[in-house]
Amino acid sequence: MKVLSGKARERLLYLISPIALIALWQVLLMLGVGDRRFIPAPSDIAQRFVKLVASGELAWHVGVTLYRVALGYVIGAVPAVAIGLLMAMFKPVRIFFDPLIAALFPIPKIALMPLLLLAFGFGDASKVALVAIAVFFPVIVNTYVGASNIEKIYWDVAKNYGASQMVMFTRVVFFGALPMIFAGLRIALAVSFIVLVASEFVATKSGIGYLIWNSWELLQVDIMFVGIVTIGIIGLITSAVFQEIERRAVPWRTE
Amino acid sequence: MAVERRGAAIDIVGLGKEYVSGQGRVVALDDINLRIAPGEFVCIVGPSGCGKSTLLRILAGLAKETSGTIKVEAPGWAIENAMVFQESGLFPWMSVETNVGFGLMTRGVPAAEMATRVDAALKLVGLTKFRRHYPHQLSGGMRQRSAIARAFVTDPGMLLMDEPLAALDAQNRVILQAELVRIWEQTRKTVIYITHSIEEALLLGDRTVVMTAQPGRIKEIIDVPFPRPRDLITLSASPEFGRLKLAIWQVLEDEVMRARGEEEA
Numbered sequence: 001m002k003v004l005s006g007k008a009r010e011r012l013l014y015l016i017s018p019i020a021l022i023a024l025w026q027v028l029l030m031l032g033v034g035d036r037r038f039i040p041a042p043s044d045i046a047q048r049f050v051k052l053v054a055s056g057e058l059a060w061h062v063g064v065t066l067y068r069v070a071l072g073y074v075i076g077a078v079p080a081v082a083i084g085l086l087m088a089m090f091k092p093v094r095i096f097f098d099p100l101i102a103a104l105f106p107i108p109k110i111a112l113m114p115l116l117l118l119a120f121g122f123g124d125a126s127k128v129a130l131v132a133i134a135v136f137f138p139v140i141v142n143t144y145v146g147a148s149n150i151e152k153i154y155w156d157v158a159k160n161y162g163a164s165q166m167v168m169f170t171r172v173v174f175f176g177a178l179p180m181i182f183a184g185l186r187i188a189l190a191v192s193f194i195v196l197v198a199s200e201f202v203a204t205k206s207g208i209g210y211l212i213w214n215s216w217e218l219l220q221v222d223i224m225f226v227g228i229v230t231i232g233i234i235g236l237i238t239s240a241v242f243q244e245i246e247r248r249a250v251p252w253r254t255e
Numbered sequence: 256m257a258v259e260r261r262g263a264a265i266d267i268v269g270l271g272k273e274y275v276s277g278q279g280r281v282v283a284l285d286d287i288n289l290r291i292a293p294g295e296f297v298c299i300v301g302p303s304g305c306g307k308s309t310l311l312r313i314l315a316g317l318a319k320e321t322s323g324t325i326k327v328e329a330p331g332w333a334i335e336n337a338m339v340f341q342e343s344g345l346f347p348w349m350s351v352e353t354n355v356g357f358g359l360m361t362r363g364v365p366a367a368e369m370a371t372r373v374d375a376a377l378k379l380v381g382l383t384k385f386r387r388h389y390p391h392q393l394s395g396g397m398r399q400r401s402a403i404a405r406a407f408v409t410d411p412g413m414l415l416m417d418e419p420l421a422a423l424d425a426q427n428r429v430i431l432q433a434e435l436v437r438i439w440e441q442t443r444k445t446v447i448y449i450t451h452s453i454e455e456a457l458l459l460g461d462r463t464v465v466m467t468a469q470p471g472r473i474k475e476i477i478d479v480p481f482p483r484p485r486d487l488i489t490l491s492a493s494p495e496f497g498r499l500k501l502a503i504w505q506v507l508e509d510e511v512m513r514a515r516g517e518e519e520a
Contacts, residue, residue, distance in 0.1 A: 157357075160316065160317060
């Protein structure tokens, strides 16, 4: 048998702790430690998971949640990157946005949910808006920090070689800030799921957050766990996809 | 190449630069007068803090003088100047060829023409094979060669070089000095070359300007009489080279000592 490469072996080793935890959980419940009505065993959750997948119910909720996250994410991130770069390039832009960011960033975004329900109603719009707002702040702050930390020599080179403001923006400042922009986008990805699932606890009949909250109210604890596990899986997949995008988009980064 | 077409003429009159720092007013440059002929290679040496980089930055349009004037005559040159920086200043996110073409892209040179000119410039510095590499994949010498190509490709009336070879090891420096002289002898652009090495100034330049520190003034301008084309290795071993080197060092020594004394005081 061919021996596994170092990297593959390392990946397998990463599975030891989660598998051990799940196994321990299963064994303890089978031994009668804990009440299975409140704490379902991994096998119960798996069974329920399969049923929900088969009925298409889970896919529906996942789809709704992903749609809201994706839309809100783009609506929040694109202007955040643009304004963050402009802040580093032009002092008046910086002076205008600095106090706004300082004042609004620390507000827990979920606290805005009632306000957004009032403004956008009970449909998708209020959730999308919440995600967009939550995404906006970490992305703009990271973009600005990244762009203002671009070494002076690159500004000098660009100026000496005749770069217009447009070239500055698209070819120099954007790429110079890109590693930090990705750092902001990564934080924003986690934040967007956090606020969205929380917002889905109320005022909606769809999405993973609704699935979790509704099953809690009906004391269907196994469905609740299916929802939680599903978010974990989505998080894992999106962050892996994200890493791959980042690797391709920032080929100059020395590791 | 059109050797007949000589570079820009530069006339610097009474140039001064002051700025206010934490310690009060600093006179970086004081009454600099220097006339540079078209196609001349002028080297500037001086102790650190003598304002030689400031002078170059003013010529490059990256800083503004506080007094005096600079007149640059570059008839027939689309681009007045291009600077080669000490730490290459290649954009890490662009490949070598994109970096080299940067000054053409910003000026809206058509893609086909740009490709031809970038090809020629890469060939000139021997980096054709590395055109798709990123700067971090290159050695220090290759990075500096790319930066030199980026400046030459824009075909500027004058080249401003701020210790472009200072960060290289001795062997690479010797090789690049020879290459630089070869390229310059083909193109005869006006070059202003900052260095802290007297030897380098004598090997490359037609004249050496010695500057003093705080305030930055021109102390002496020395003609470098060696004929061209120059063979740098043979030249550096000649007795005349040694004599001139000693003469400049004696001019510079007082200044370096004085600057040191002030630092210690």
